Amino acid sequence: MRLVPDAGYGEVDLSASAEELTRLASAVAQGEGLVGSTFSPGGNALAGVEVRGTSGPGVLIHRDAERQILVISGDSAGRAVLAESLREMATAEGGGHLHIDYFPGHFYLAEGSLPVVVNSPHGGMPAR
Numbered sequence: 001m002r003l004v005p006d007a008g009y010g011e012v013d014l015s016a017s018a019e020e021l022t023r024l025a026s027a028v029a030q031g032e033g034l035v036g037s038t039f040s041p042g043g044n045a046l047a048g049v050e051v052r053g054t055s056g057p058g059v060l061i062h063r064d065a066e067r068q069i070l071v072i073s074g075d076s077a078g079r080a081v082l083a084e085s086l087r088e089m090a091t092a093e094g095g096g097h098l099h100i101d102y103f104p105g106h107f108y109l110a111e112g113s114l115p116v117v118v119n120s121p122h123g124g125m126p127a128r
Helices: 018-030 076-091
Strands: 002-006 011-015 032-036 048-053 059-064 069-074 097-100 116-119
Touching: 018 032, 018 048, 018 076, 048 076, 059 076, 069 076, 076 097, 076 116
Parallel strands: 011 116, 048 069
Antiparallel strands: 002 011, 032 048, 059 069, 097 116
16 A cells, blocks of 8 residues: 655645455445555655544544554444445455545545545546
């Protein structure tokens, strides 16, 4: 897995194999876990994703700048929706990407969540 913050767009770009996305989805669904990523000291890539179950409301995605990791925390209902989206990206053979962006009234993301783009392990744009 590779997690690269994009300062220009204020989002994190996540690229992973199907197995890594499935492992991340499982951690999100369970509400606990640490999934490592390709990390080189001095670079701008993040070291991994930490998942924490909380009472919510919703799911908050933020960057822990001190530890250089992405943190996903939230209630079980919101985490279940996010986990299913991650599983779908892991198994979608047509390629593409998923934007996880908060907007007012979002049904599972909490205000202040960092935008994330999840790239399909099967390529950038969906095949027709």
